[in-house]
Amino acid sequence: MNSRRASPPPAGKSPAASASPWRARRRDREVKREAVIRAAARAFNRKGYHNTSLDDIAAALEVSKPTVYYYVTNKEHLLFQCFLAGVEPIRAAFREVQDQQAPARERLNAVLRHYGEAVASEFGWCMVRAEDQDLSPAMSRHIKTLKSEIDQGIRRLIRDGVQDGSIEPCDPKMTAFALAGALNWIAHWYREDQSLTGAEIAAVFVTIFEGGLRPRSASQVATRAPLRRRARISR
Amino acid sequence: MNSRRASPPPAGKSPAASASPWRARRRDREVKREAVIRAAARAFNRKGYHNTSLDDIAAALEVSKPTVYYYVTNKEHLLFQCFLAGVEPIRAAFREVQDQQAPARERLNAVLRHYGEAVASEFGWCMVRAEDQDLSPAMSRHIKTLKSEIDQGIRRLIRDGVQDGSIEPCDPKMTAFALAGALNWIAHWYREDQSLTGAEIAAVFVTIFEGGLRPRSASQVATRAPLRRRARISR
Numbered sequence: 001m002n003s004r005r006a007s008p009p010p011a012g013k014s015p016a017a018s019a020s021p022w023r024a025r026r027r028d029r030e031v032k033r034e035a036v037i038r039a040a041a042r043a044f045n046r047k048g049y050h051n052t053s054l055d056d057i058a059a060a061l062e063v064s065k066p067t068v069y070y071y072v073t074n075k076e077h078l079l080f081q082c083f084l085a086g087v088e089p090i091r092a093a094f095r096e097v098q099d100q101q102a103p104a105r106e107r108l109n110a111v112l113r114h115y116g117e118a119v120a121s122e123f124g125w126c127m128v129r130a131e132d133q134d135l136s137p138a139m140s141r142h143i144k145t146l147k148s149e150i151d152q153g154i155r156r157l158i159r160d161g162v163q164d165g166s167i168e169p170c171d172p173k174m175t176a177f178a179l180a181g182a183l184n185w186i187a188h189w190y191r192e193d194q195s196l197t198g199a200e201i202a203a204v205f206v207t208i209f210e211g212g213l214r215p216r217s218a219s220q221v222a223t224r225a226p227l228r229r230r231a232r233i234s235r
Numbered sequence: 236m237n238s239r240r241a242s243p244p245p246a247g248k249s250p251a252a253s254a255s256p257w258r259a260r261r262r263d264r265e266v267k268r269e270a271v272i273r274a275a276a277r278a279f280n281r282k283g284y285h286n287t288s289l290d291d292i293a294a295a296l297e298v299s300k301p302t303v304y305y306y307v308t309n310k311e312h313l314l315f316q317c318f319l320a321g322v323e324p325i326r327a328a329f330r331e332v333q334d335q336q337a338p339a340r341e342r343l344n345a346v347l348r349h350y351g352e353a354v355a356s357e358f359g360w361c362m363v364r365a366e367d368q369d370l371s372p373a374m375s376r377h378i379k380t381l382k383s384e385i386d387q388g389i390r391r392l393i394r395d396g397v398q399d400g401s402i403e404p405c406d407p408k409m410t411a412f413a414l415a416g417a418l419n420w421i422a423h424w425y426r427e428d429q430s431l432t433g434a435e436i437a438a439v440f441v442t443i444f445e446g447g448l449r450p451r452s453a454s455q456v457a458t459r460a461p462l463r464r465r466a467r468i469s470r
Binding site: 166183 | 423424
Protein backbone atom coordinates (compact mmCIF):
# COMPACT_ATOMS: atom_id res chain seq x y z
CA MET A 1 0.00 0.00 0.00
CA ASN A 2 2.76 2.44 0.85
CA SER A 3 4.05 2.50 -2.68
CA ARG A 4 0.86 4.19 -3.81
CA ARG A 5 1.19 7.11 -1.41
CA ALA A 6 3.95 9.61 -1.87
CA SER A 7 2.90 12.72 0.00
CA PRO A 8 0.51 12.04 2.91
CA PRO A 9 1.56 9.77 5.74
CA PRO A 10 0.33 6.22 5.23
CA ALA A 11 -2.71 5.12 7.22
CA GLY A 12 -2.34 2.10 9.48
CA LYS A 13 -0.28 1.12 12.43
CA SER A 14 3.40 1.85 12.34
CA PRO A 15 4.70 1.96 15.89
CA ALA A 16 8.12 3.18 14.81
CA ALA A 17 6.58 6.31 13.32
CA SER A 18 5.83 7.68 16.78
CA ALA A 19 9.54 8.14 17.45
CA SER A 20 10.58 11.71 16.77
CA PRO A 21 12.11 11.96 13.29
CA TRP A 22 14.23 14.88 14.46
CA ARG A 23 16.38 12.19 15.98
CA ALA A 24 16.29 9.99 12.90
CA ARG A 25 18.95 9.96 10.24
CA ARG A 26 16.63 10.86 7.36
CA ARG A 27 15.89 14.47 8.27
CA ASP A 28 14.09 15.77 5.21
CA ARG A 29 11.20 18.20 5.50
CA GLU A 30 8.52 15.82 4.23
CA VAL A 31 9.21 13.14 6.82
CA LYS A 32 9.02 15.74 9.58
CA ARG A 33 5.81 17.23 8.21
CA GLU A 34 4.28 13.76 8.15
CA ALA A 35 5.37 13.17 11.72
CA VAL A 36 3.67 16.42 12.80
CA ILE A 37 0.42 15.37 11.10
CA ARG A 38 0.54 11.90 12.58
CA ALA A 39 1.25 13.26 16.08
CA ALA A 40 -1.69 15.65 15.69
CA ALA A 41 -4.03 12.82 14.63
CA ARG A 42 -3.01 10.80 17.68
CA ALA A 43 -3.48 13.76 20.00
CA PHE A 44 -6.93 14.57 18.51
CA ASN A 45 -7.96 10.93 18.97
CA ARG A 46 -6.76 10.86 22.54
CA LYS A 47 -7.85 14.25 23.89
CA GLY A 48 -10.35 15.52 21.32
CA TYR A 49 -9.69 18.35 18.86
CA HIS A 50 -10.70 21.20 21.20
CA ASN A 51 -8.64 19.90 24.11
CA THR A 52 -5.46 19.52 22.06
CA SER A 53 -2.99 22.39 21.75
CA LEU A 54 -0.02 22.79 19.43
CA ASP A 55 2.03 22.61 22.63
CA ASP A 56 0.76 19.05 23.17
CA ILE A 57 1.78 18.10 19.66
CA ALA A 58 5.19 19.73 20.04
CA ALA A 59 5.67 17.91 23.35
CA ALA A 60 4.75 14.57 21.78
CA LEU A 61 7.42 15.17 19.14
CA GLU A 62 9.92 16.55 21.64
CA VAL A 63 10.34 19.75 19.64
CA SER A 64 9.46 23.41 20.25
CA LYS A 65 6.16 24.97 19.14
CA PRO A 66 7.92 27.22 16.54
CA THR A 67 9.26 24.02 14.99
CA VAL A 68 5.69 22.74 14.59
CA TYR A 69 4.67 26.10 13.07
CA TYR A 70 7.38 25.61 10.46
CA TYR A 71 5.37 22.71 9.02
CA VAL A 72 1.75 23.77 9.54
CA THR A 73 -0.04 27.11 9.77
CA ASN A 74 -2.34 26.35 12.71
CA LYS A 75 -4.39 23.65 14.42
CA GLU A 76 -7.24 23.92 11.92
CA HIS A 77 -4.76 23.34 9.10
CA LEU A 78 -3.53 20.25 10.97
CA LEU A 79 -7.05 18.82 11.21
CA PHE A 80 -7.45 19.42 7.50
CA GLN A 81 -4.14 17.68 6.75
CA CYS A 82 -5.20 14.71 8.92
CA PHE A 83 -8.37 14.45 6.85
CA LEU A 84 -6.39 14.52 3.59
CA ALA A 85 -3.97 11.89 4.89
CA GLY A 86 -6.92 9.68 5.82
CA VAL A 87 -8.80 9.85 2.52
CA GLU A 88 -5.76 9.61 0.24
CA PRO A 89 -5.58 5.77 0.37
CA ILE A 90 -9.26 5.62 -0.60
CA ARG A 91 -8.73 7.96 -3.54
CA ALA A 92 -5.67 5.94 -4.56
CA ALA A 93 -7.77 2.75 -4.44
CA PHE A 94 -10.29 4.29 -6.85
CA ARG A 95 -7.48 5.23 -9.23
CA GLU A 96 -6.02 1.73 -8.92
CA VAL A 97 -9.24 -0.10 -9.84
CA GLN A 98 -10.28 2.37 -12.52
CA ASP A 99 -8.80 0.48 -15.45
CA GLN A 100 -9.10 -3.03 -14.05
CA GLN A 101 -11.19 -5.55 -15.95
CA ALA A 102 -12.47 -7.37 -12.85
CA PRO A 103 -16.24 -7.44 -12.15
CA ALA A 104 -17.37 -4.20 -10.50
CA ARG A 105 -18.18 -5.96 -7.21
CA GLU A 106 -14.55 -7.00 -6.86
CA ARG A 107 -13.38 -3.48 -7.68
CA LEU A 108 -15.87 -2.08 -5.15
CA ASN A 109 -14.64 -4.55 -2.53
CA ALA A 110 -11.04 -3.43 -3.09
CA VAL A 111 -12.07 0.20 -2.51
CA LEU A 112 -14.14 -0.71 0.57
CA ARG A 113 -11.21 -2.61 2.07
CA HIS A 114 -8.98 0.45 1.75
CA TYR A 115 -11.84 2.59 3.07
CA GLY A 116 -12.28 0.45 6.18
CA GLU A 117 -8.57 0.32 6.78
CA ALA A 118 -8.33 4.12 6.50
CA VAL A 119 -11.16 4.68 9.00
CA ALA A 120 -9.50 2.25 11.43
CA SER A 121 -6.21 4.14 11.08
CA GLU A 122 -5.11 7.00 13.34
CA PHE A 123 -6.67 9.42 10.82
CA GLY A 124 -10.12 7.80 11.04
CA TRP A 125 -11.55 10.11 13.64
CA CYS A 126 -10.41 13.23 11.76
CA MET A 127 -11.83 11.84 8.49
CA VAL A 128 -15.19 11.26 10.06
CA ARG A 129 -15.50 14.46 12.07
CA ALA A 130 -13.49 17.06 10.15
CA GLU A 131 -16.36 18.84 8.48
CA ASP A 132 -18.15 20.99 10.99
CA GLN A 133 -17.54 24.38 12.54
CA ASP A 134 -13.89 23.65 13.38
CA LEU A 135 -12.79 24.39 9.83
CA SER A 136 -12.71 27.48 7.63
CA PRO A 137 -15.40 27.65 4.93
CA ALA A 138 -12.77 26.99 2.24
CA MET A 139 -11.39 23.88 3.97
CA SER A 140 -14.89 22.70 4.75
CA ARG A 141 -15.87 23.02 1.07
CA HIS A 142 -12.74 21.14 0.01
CA ILE A 143 -13.56 18.30 2.41
CA LYS A 144 -17.19 18.15 1.26
CA THR A 145 -15.98 17.92 -2.35
CA LEU A 146 -13.62 15.03 -1.56
CA LYS A 147 -16.31 13.21 0.45
CA SER A 148 -18.76 13.68 -2.39
CA GLU A 149 -16.24 12.31 -4.91
CA ILE A 150 -15.81 9.19 -2.77
CA ASP A 151 -19.58 8.79 -2.39
CA GLN A 152 -20.11 9.20 -6.13
CA GLY A 153 -17.29 6.74 -6.84
CA ILE A 154 -18.94 4.10 -4.66
CA ARG A 155 -22.33 4.69 -6.31
CA ARG A 156 -20.71 4.38 -9.75
CA LEU A 157 -19.11 1.04 -8.87
CA ILE A 158 -22.45 -0.20 -7.52
CA ARG A 159 -24.21 0.87 -10.74
CA ASP A 160 -21.48 -0.81 -12.80
CA GLY A 161 -21.88 -3.98 -10.71
CA VAL A 162 -25.63 -4.08 -11.24
CA GLN A 163 -24.92 -3.56 -14.94
CA ASP A 164 -22.29 -6.33 -15.25
CA GLY A 165 -24.35 -8.71 -13.08
CA SER A 166 -21.88 -8.90 -10.21
CA ILE A 167 -24.10 -6.90 -7.81
CA GLU A 168 -27.73 -7.62 -6.93
CA PRO A 169 -30.01 -4.89 -8.34
CA CYS A 170 -30.34 -2.20 -5.67
CA ASP A 171 -30.57 1.50 -5.12
CA PRO A 172 -26.98 2.77 -5.56
CA LYS A 173 -27.46 5.89 -3.41
CA MET A 174 -28.96 4.11 -0.39
CA THR A 175 -26.56 1.18 -0.73
CA ALA A 176 -23.58 3.56 -0.83
CA PHE A 177 -24.90 5.29 2.29
CA ALA A 178 -25.30 1.96 4.09
CA LEU A 179 -21.79 0.74 3.18
CA ALA A 180 -20.03 4.03 3.93
CA GLY A 181 -22.00 4.45 7.17
CA ALA A 182 -20.97 1.03 8.46
CA LEU A 183 -17.33 1.80 7.59
CA ASN A 184 -17.36 5.37 8.94
CA TRP A 185 -18.70 4.12 12.23
CA ILE A 186 -15.55 2.07 12.74
CA ALA A 187 -13.96 5.33 13.92
CA HIS A 188 -16.42 5.34 16.85
CA TRP A 189 -15.53 1.95 18.24
CA TYR A 190 -12.11 0.98 16.95
CA ARG A 191 -9.13 1.40 19.24
CA GLU A 192 -5.57 0.68 18.26
CA ASP A 193 -5.25 -1.95 20.95
CA GLN A 194 -8.09 -3.92 19.31
CA SER A 195 -7.22 -7.53 18.58
CA LEU A 196 -8.04 -7.12 14.89
CA THR A 197 -6.08 -4.86 12.55
CA GLY A 198 -7.91 -2.32 10.41
CA ALA A 199 -7.33 -4.54 7.36
CA GLU A 200 -8.89 -7.55 9.13
CA ILE A 201 -11.95 -5.54 10.19
CA ALA A 202 -12.35 -4.18 6.66
CA ALA A 203 -12.17 -7.73 5.26
CA VAL A 204 -14.85 -8.99 7.70
CA PHE A 205 -17.09 -6.02 6.80
CA VAL A 206 -16.74 -6.70 3.07
CA THR A 207 -17.75 -10.33 3.69
CA ILE A 208 -20.86 -9.13 5.58
CA PHE A 209 -21.77 -6.61 2.82
CA GLU A 210 -21.31 -9.23 0.13
CA GLY A 211 -23.19 -12.09 1.68
CA GLY A 212 -26.02 -10.41 3.55
CA LEU A 213 -27.79 -11.88 6.57
CA ARG A 214 -30.19 -14.17 4.73
CA PRO A 215 -28.57 -17.60 4.27
CA ARG A 216 -27.48 -18.54 0.76
CA SER A 217 -29.20 -21.69 -0.50
CA ALA A 218 -26.09 -23.86 -0.19
CA SER A 219 -25.34 -22.91 3.40
CA GLN A 220 -28.98 -23.00 4.45
CA VAL A 221 -28.81 -26.79 4.62
CA ALA A 222 -25.94 -26.63 7.05
CA THR A 223 -27.12 -23.78 9.27
CA ARG A 224 -27.75 -25.98 12.26
CA ALA A 225 -24.32 -27.59 12.04
CA PRO A 226 -21.64 -26.19 14.40
CA LEU A 227 -20.80 -22.58 13.49
CA ARG A 228 -18.06 -22.02 11.01
CA ARG A 229 -16.34 -18.69 11.46
CA ARG A 230 -15.69 -16.39 8.55
CA ALA A 231 -12.78 -14.85 10.40
CA ARG A 232 -11.01 -15.38 13.66
CA ILE A 233 -12.41 -12.78 16.00
CA SER A 234 -11.75 -12.41 19.67
CA ARG A 235 -14.51 -10.93 21.75
CA MET B 236 -45.99 2.74 17.21
CA ASN B 237 -47.19 5.47 19.52
CA SER B 238 -49.13 3.06 21.66
CA ARG B 239 -45.87 1.50 22.80
CA ARG B 240 -44.43 4.72 24.12
CA ALA B 241 -45.98 6.36 27.14
CA SER B 242 -43.39 8.70 28.58
CA PRO B 243 -40.88 9.98 26.01
CA PRO B 244 -42.04 11.88 22.95
CA PRO B 245 -42.41 9.57 19.95
CA ALA B 246 -39.68 9.60 17.32
CA GLY B 247 -40.68 10.40 13.76
CA LYS B 248 -42.22 13.28 11.90
CA SER B 249 -45.20 14.98 13.43
CA PRO B 250 -45.41 18.53 12.07
CA ALA B 251 -48.24 19.46 14.40
CA ALA B 252 -46.05 18.75 17.41
CA SER B 253 -44.00 21.86 16.74
CA ALA B 254 -46.96 24.08 17.63
CA SER B 255 -46.69 25.27 21.23
CA PRO B 256 -48.80 23.04 23.49
CA TRP B 257 -49.28 25.96 25.87
CA ARG B 258 -51.88 27.07 23.35
CA ALA B 259 -53.38 23.59 23.00
CA ARG B 260 -56.39 22.38 24.90
CA ARG B 261 -54.67 19.41 26.53
CA ARG B 262 -52.42 21.23 28.93
CA ASP B 263 -51.02 18.51 31.14
CA ARG B 264 -47.45 18.54 32.35
CA GLU B 265 -46.28 15.52 30.34
CA VAL B 266 -47.32 16.96 26.99
CA LYS B 267 -45.47 20.17 27.76
CA ARG B 268 -42.37 18.35 28.92
CA GLU B 269 -42.36 16.36 25.68
CA ALA B 270 -42.72 19.58 23.70
CA VAL B 271 -39.68 21.05 25.48
CA ILE B 272 -37.59 17.96 24.67
CA ARG B 273 -38.71 17.93 21.05
CA ALA B 274 -38.00 21.66 20.65
CA ALA B 275 -34.54 21.08 22.15
CA ALA B 276 -33.81 18.23 19.74
CA ARG B 277 -34.78 20.40 16.79
CA ALA B 278 -32.65 23.29 18.03
CA PHE B 279 -29.63 21.01 18.62
CA ASN B 280 -30.02 19.60 15.09
CA ARG B 281 -30.27 23.04 13.55
CA LYS B 282 -27.66 25.02 15.49
CA GLY B 283 -25.55 22.37 17.23
CA TYR B 284 -25.61 21.66 20.95
CA HIS B 285 -23.03 24.28 21.94
CA ASN B 286 -24.68 27.03 19.94
CA THR B 287 -28.15 26.43 21.37
CA SER B 288 -29.28 28.22 24.54
CA LEU B 289 -32.33 27.59 26.71
CA ASP B 290 -33.46 31.02 25.47
CA ASP B 291 -33.60 29.62 21.92
CA ILE B 292 -35.71 26.70 23.08
CA ALA B 293 -38.01 28.96 25.08
CA ALA B 294 -38.37 31.25 22.06
CA ALA B 295 -39.24 28.30 19.79
CA LEU B 296 -42.00 27.35 22.22
CA GLU B 297 -43.08 30.96 22.77
CA VAL B 298 -42.67 30.66 26.53
CA SER B 299 -40.31 32.21 29.08
CA LYS B 300 -37.04 30.59 30.15
CA PRO B 301 -38.32 29.94 33.72
CA THR B 302 -41.15 27.96 32.13
CA VAL B 303 -38.57 25.74 30.40
CA TYR B 304 -36.72 25.34 33.72
CA TYR B 305 -39.94 24.03 35.23
CA TYR B 306 -39.62 20.93 33.02
CA VAL B 307 -35.87 20.36 32.79
CA THR B 308 -32.90 21.12 35.05
CA ASN B 309 -30.47 22.40 32.43
CA LYS B 310 -29.29 22.01 28.84
CA GLU B 311 -27.24 18.92 29.60
CA HIS B 312 -30.34 17.30 31.08
CA LEU B 313 -32.22 18.17 27.88
CA LEU B 314 -29.59 16.46 25.71
CA PHE B 315 -29.87 13.43 27.95
CA GLN B 316 -33.67 13.43 27.64
CA CYS B 317 -33.38 13.71 23.85
CA PHE B 318 -31.16 10.64 23.88
CA LEU B 319 -33.66 8.71 26.00
CA ALA B 320 -36.53 9.75 23.73
CA GLY B 321 -34.56 8.54 20.73
CA VAL B 322 -33.61 5.11 22.05
CA GLU B 323 -36.95 4.31 23.70
CA PRO B 324 -38.60 3.03 20.46
CA ILE B 325 -35.62 0.71 19.92
CA ARG B 326 -35.87 -0.65 23.46
CA ALA B 327 -39.62 -1.06 23.00
CA ALA B 328 -38.99 -3.01 19.78
CA PHE B 329 -36.71 -5.42 21.65
CA ARG B 330 -39.42 -5.95 24.29
CA GLU B 331 -42.01 -6.47 21.56
CA VAL B 332 -40.09 -9.19 19.71
CA GLN B 333 -38.86 -10.90 22.86
CA ASP B 334 -41.62 -13.46 23.09
CA GLN B 335 -42.39 -13.75 19.39
CA GLN B 336 -41.98 -17.13 17.74
CA ALA B 337 -40.82 -15.73 14.36
CA PRO B 338 -37.35 -16.67 13.06
CA ALA B 339 -34.68 -14.50 14.68
CA ARG B 340 -33.86 -12.73 11.38
CA GLU B 341 -37.42 -11.41 11.22
CA ARG B 342 -37.25 -10.28 14.84
CA LEU B 343 -33.90 -8.63 14.17
CA ASN B 344 -35.33 -6.89 11.11
CA ALA B 345 -38.21 -5.51 13.18
CA VAL B 346 -35.73 -4.05 15.68
CA LEU B 347 -33.52 -2.63 12.90
CA ARG B 348 -36.51 -0.95 11.27
CA HIS B 349 -37.36 0.83 14.52
CA TYR B 350 -33.66 1.62 14.98
CA GLY B 351 -33.38 3.22 11.54
CA GLU B 352 -36.58 5.16 12.03
CA ALA B 353 -35.35 6.45 15.40
CA VAL B 354 -32.02 7.64 13.97
CA ALA B 355 -33.86 9.41 11.13
CA SER B 356 -36.12 11.12 13.68
CA GLU B 357 -35.43 14.51 15.23
CA PHE B 358 -33.69 12.70 18.11
CA GLY B 359 -31.22 10.94 15.83
CA TRP B 360 -28.42 13.43 16.14
CA CYS B 361 -28.66 13.49 19.95
CA MET B 362 -28.72 9.67 20.05
CA VAL B 363 -25.59 9.45 17.98
CA ARG B 364 -23.56 12.23 19.60
CA ALA B 365 -24.80 12.42 23.19
CA GLU B 366 -21.96 10.55 24.84
CA ASP B 367 -18.91 12.74 24.97
CA GLN B 368 -17.77 15.56 27.19
CA ASP B 369 -21.10 17.41 27.04
CA LEU B 370 -22.63 15.16 29.69
CA SER B 371 -21.99 14.52 33.36
CA PRO B 372 -20.18 11.27 34.18
CA ALA B 373 -23.42 9.80 35.59
CA MET B 374 -25.46 10.61 32.47
CA SER B 375 -22.63 9.44 30.25
CA ARG B 376 -22.50 6.11 32.09
CA HIS B 377 -26.27 5.73 31.79
CA ILE B 378 -26.11 6.35 28.04
CA LYS B 379 -23.22 3.91 27.62
CA THR B 380 -25.23 1.26 29.48
CA LEU B 381 -28.28 1.76 27.24
CA LYS B 382 -26.14 1.69 24.08
CA SER B 383 -24.45 -1.46 25.29
CA GLU B 384 -27.83 -3.10 25.99
CA ILE B 385 -28.93 -2.33 22.42
CA ASP B 386 -25.66 -3.65 21.00
CA GLN B 387 -25.90 -6.83 23.07
CA GLY B 388 -29.56 -7.24 22.03
CA ILE B 389 -28.61 -7.08 18.35
CA ARG B 390 -25.77 -9.56 18.85
CA ARG B 391 -28.13 -11.92 20.68
CA LEU B 392 -30.67 -11.82 17.83
CA ILE B 393 -27.88 -12.48 15.34
CA ARG B 394 -26.66 -15.45 17.38
CA ASP B 395 -30.24 -16.74 17.65
CA GLY B 396 -30.64 -16.36 13.88
CA VAL B 397 -27.47 -18.31 13.16
CA GLN B 398 -28.78 -20.93 15.59
CA ASP B 399 -32.28 -21.21 14.06
CA GLY B 400 -30.89 -21.13 10.50
CA SER B 401 -32.47 -17.81 9.52
CA ILE B 402 -29.13 -15.93 9.48
CA GLU B 403 -25.99 -16.89 7.58
CA PRO B 404 -23.21 -17.94 10.01
CA CYS B 405 -21.23 -14.81 10.85
CA ASP B 406 -19.43 -13.03 13.63
CA PRO B 407 -22.20 -11.50 15.78
CA LYS B 408 -20.05 -8.71 17.19
CA MET B 409 -18.70 -7.45 13.86
CA THR B 410 -22.07 -7.90 12.16
CA ALA B 411 -23.80 -5.91 14.91
CA PHE B 412 -21.19 -3.14 14.50
CA ALA B 413 -21.74 -3.08 10.73
CA LEU B 414 -25.55 -2.93 10.99
CA ALA B 415 -25.62 -0.35 13.79
CA GLY B 416 -22.94 1.74 12.07
CA ALA B 417 -24.90 1.93 8.83
CA LEU B 418 -28.02 2.93 10.78
CA ASN B 419 -26.26 5.41 13.09
CA TRP B 420 -24.76 7.16 10.09
CA ILE B 421 -28.25 8.04 8.88
CA ALA B 422 -28.10 10.90 11.41
CA HIS B 423 -25.22 12.38 9.39
CA TRP B 424 -27.00 12.60 6.06
CA TYR B 425 -30.73 12.51 6.70
CA ARG B 426 -32.63 15.77 6.65
CA GLU B 427 -36.32 16.08 7.38
CA ASP B 428 -36.98 17.48 3.90
CA GLN B 429 -35.63 14.22 2.42
CA SER B 430 -38.02 12.58 -0.05
CA LEU B 431 -38.02 9.32 1.93
CA THR B 432 -39.43 9.00 5.44
CA GLY B 433 -37.34 7.46 8.18
CA ALA B 434 -39.44 4.29 7.97
CA GLU B 435 -38.83 4.01 4.21
CA ILE B 436 -35.07 4.44 4.64
CA ALA B 437 -35.03 1.85 7.43
CA ALA B 438 -36.92 -0.59 5.18
CA VAL B 439 -34.46 -0.10 2.30
CA PHE B 440 -31.51 -0.61 4.67
CA VAL B 441 -32.99 -3.84 6.04
CA THR B 442 -33.37 -5.09 2.45
CA ILE B 443 -29.70 -4.29 1.79
CA PHE B 444 -28.55 -6.01 5.02
CA GLU B 445 -30.64 -9.08 4.28
CA GLY B 446 -29.73 -9.60 0.66
CA GLY B 447 -26.10 -8.51 0.47
CA LEU B 448 -24.39 -7.25 -2.67
CA ARG B 449 -23.61 -10.62 -4.25
CA PRO B 450 -26.49 -11.67 -6.50
CA ARG B 451 -28.64 -14.56 -5.27
CA SER B 452 -28.63 -17.52 -7.65
CA ALA B 453 -32.20 -16.86 -8.86
CA SER B 454 -31.65 -13.20 -9.66
CA GLN B 455 -28.21 -13.78 -11.14
CA VAL B 456 -29.82 -14.98 -14.37
CA ALA B 457 -31.75 -11.77 -14.73
CA THR B 458 -29.05 -9.30 -13.73
CA ARG B 459 -28.68 -7.88 -17.20
CA ALA B 460 -32.43 -7.34 -17.57
CA PRO B 461 -33.70 -3.80 -16.91
CA LEU B 462 -33.19 -2.84 -13.28
CA ARG B 463 -35.97 -3.60 -10.87
CA ARG B 464 -36.01 -1.26 -7.91
CA ARG B 465 -36.35 -2.53 -4.38
CA ALA B 466 -37.93 0.71 -3.35
CA ARG B 467 -38.94 3.93 -5.04
CA ILE B 468 -36.14 6.34 -4.35
CA SER B 469 -35.71 9.80 -5.75
CA ARG B 470 -32.17 11.04 -6.20
